[in-house]
Amino acid sequence: MRNVDAAGLGIGDDHPPRIMGVLNVSAESPYDPSVYDDPGEAAEYVDEELIDEGADIVDVGLESANKDLDVLSAEAELERLDVAVETLESTSGDAVWSIETRYHEVADEALSRGFDMVNDVCGFADPEMPRVCREHDAAVSKMASPPDLERPGAIEDVEEIYDALSMNGFTDKTILDPAFGGWSEAKTHADDRETFRRLREFRGYGRPLLVSINRKSFLKTIAGRTTEEALPVSLAATSMAVERGAHVIRTHDVAETRDAALIGEAFSRRRHRRDGPVAVEELDVTTVREAERHLDRLGASREVAEESVVHTYELSGLPAEAVGALRTAADGDAAAFAVGRADDGDHGSRHAAPGAATRGVLVGTTAGISSVVSAVSGVSEALDATLTTIGDT
Numbered sequence: 001m002r003n004v005d006a007a008g009l010g011i012g013d014d015h016p017p018r019i020m021g022v023l024n025v026s027a028e029s030p031y032d033p034s035v036y037d038d039p040g041e042a043a044e045y046v047d048e049e050l051i052d053e054g055a056d057i058v059d060v061g062l063e064s065a066n067k068d069l070d071v072l073s074a075e076a077e078l079e080r081l082d083v084a085v086e087t088l089e090s091t092s093g094d095a096v097w098s099i100e101t102r103y104h105e106v107a108d109e110a111l112s113r114g115f116d117m118v119n120d121v122c123g124f125a126d127p128e129m130p131r132v133c134r135e136h137d138a139a140v141s142k143m144a145s146p147p148d149l150e151r152p153g154a155i156e157d158v159e160e161i162y163d164a165l166s167m168n169g170f171t172d173k174t175i176l177d178p179a180f181g182g183w184s185e186a187k188t189h190a191d192d193r194e195t196f197r198r199l200r201e202f203r204g205y206g207r208p209l210l211v212s213i214n215r216k217s218f219l220k221t222i223a224g225r226t227t228e229e230a231l232p233v234s235l236a237a238t239s240m241a242v243e244r245g246a247h248v249i250r251t252h253d254v255a256e257t258r259d260a261a262l263i264g265e266a267f268s269r270r271r272h273r274r275d276g277p278v279a280v281e282e283l284d285v286t287t288v289r290e291a292e293r294h295l296d297r298l299g300a301s302r303e304v305a306e307e308s309v310v311h312t313y314e315l316s317g318l319p320a321e322a323v324g325a326l327r328t329a330a331d332g333d334a335a336a337f338a339v340g341r342a343d344d345g346d347h348g349s350r351h352a353a354p355g356a357a358t359r360g361v362l363v364g365t366t367a368g369i370s371s372v373v374s375a376v377s378g379v380s381e382a383l384d385a386t387l388t389t390i391g392d393t
Helices: 039-051 074-090 104-112 129-135 158-164 189-197 199-205 217-223 231-243 254-266 288-298 302-307 320-329 366-375 381-390
Strands: 004-006 009-011 018-024 057-061 096-101 117-120 139-143 174-177 210-212 248-251 310-318 335-342 358-365
Touching (some): 018 039, 018 254, 039 057, 074 096, 074 104, 096 104, 104 117, 189 217, 189 231, 231 248, 231 254, 310 320, 310 381, 320 335, 320 381, 335 366, 358 366, 366 381
Parallel strands (some): 018 057, 096 117, 117 139, 139 174
Antiparallel strands (some): 310 358, 335 358
């Protein structure tokens, strides 16, 4: 996993989760507590509510993401930039400053006037954005978006989100944002939930991930909460996102989100990594699709993807003929079957009495499990019905 240096702030697997606090200088922004048009008041908010509460990054939005509003032009964003710059100059706390924009002209001006990084909400739909970020040696968060400066974040399908992130390439300091919510009526809560379930896949590009899920509708609807009531669901999702590999969490609720992110990090699985002449990195792979993403990145054959993920299943109610068939079919490198005790409560024996149903554990790669399912087909209708449901895992 590539680490990114954002004006001295390390972002990636080698660093703790980073918190990006939000400041809006757009009067139409939907979340009032973060909206300011007076630089002095904005600076006070940044110091007390963001940096003092634990924000590593301050992300300044020049316009609202409300899909019902018109998209601002680059000229209109530039007119609002003065307030953002004056706020930066009036702030006493130490943080990395990010400008949220889709236009290279705005990014260039902001970086020239003291900003440290860019949050591109249109995913390099402006093809000049990568050049500007390289020239300033600036980190840039690249949000998945169609190649259209008027439709940021309006992608529904996870496969298309993944592909959109590669639009116009990457810089050496690119951070990826799969874009929850968005500026499109077509994108549903179910689309966002599927994207969250598959969050690990976006690690397949080998770059740090940014996640913006604070009080998002796809979370609120699960618990039936309003925006004002939605902090707990946001914090639960934050811990899960960090555990699944997110490196930056963008939020309006800095202190609480920081705590949730630290919990997620503390209980994340430890991935082995060692630098040196021959380096090694353990990849975070739990599904075949995730394995395929990494194989594609390395230009390696997808043929080994099904050998990259191991599954463990407990089976019960197994008749004697099924036990024998599973033992034979799983006797190889790709799958194994361990016989347990009988289902009748006979805890003193590891083997079932004649005719008794038995428990067991089937372990194997995706390819190995599929092979076992094929090999034992027809032995038992009940076994067939069960294994068919796991054969395509």
